Amino acid sequence: MTYVSETLRRLVAERAHHRCEYCKLPENDSYASFQIDHIIATKHGGKTTEANLCLSCANCNGHKGSDLASLDPRTEKITLLFNPRTDQWTNHFKMNGAYIEGLTSEGRATARLLQFNARIRLRVRELLLASGQWDAIE
Numbered sequence: 001m002t003y004v005s006e007t008l009r010r011l012v013a014e015r016a017h018h019r020c021e022y023c024k025l026p027e028n029d030s031y032a033s034f035q036i037d038h039i040i041a042t043k044h045g046g047k048t049t050e051a052n053l054c055l056s057c058a059n060c061n062g063h064k065g066s067d068l069a070s071l072d073p074r075t076e077k078i079t080l081l082f083n084p085r086t087d088q089w090t091n092h093f094k095m096n097g098a099y100i101e102g103l104t105s106e107g108r109a110t111a112r113l114l115q116f117n118a119r120i121r122l123r124v125r126e127l128l129l130a131s132g133q134w135d136a137i138e
């Protein structure tokens with residue numbers, strides 16, 4: 001595991017408004033501590049710099065691992081995953097109630113690989129939406 005300084009961790013979390021940069025789960029509503037993810041893993045040459053780090057919930061980070069790409073379930077073609085530093089979330093995803101829909105090849109591949117819409121994750125979002133704890137996605 002690569003060392004990330006406390007200063008850099010704080011910067012990444014604040015930049016993300018304490019939300020997972022992949023599924024947008026608020027950090028305060030997670031059962032597990034959020035993690036700092038190397039968007040491009042160090043084993044692929046990614047650096048431990050602000051430009052290559054994002055805040056990730058345990059579910060998203062666990063499913064992503066060191067992957068850079070996956071299959072788009074619609075086209076079955078290999079495509080790069082959503083990159084929180086270079087891509088805008090609303091260009092690749094939209095919320096349909098609690099369901100996160102991939103709008104692009106990158107969005108669909110990321111939503112599938114990171115299992116955004118697994119039953120338990122959908123239920124958590126439903127509860128957060130119903131209780132007013134889920135803010136609008138920017």
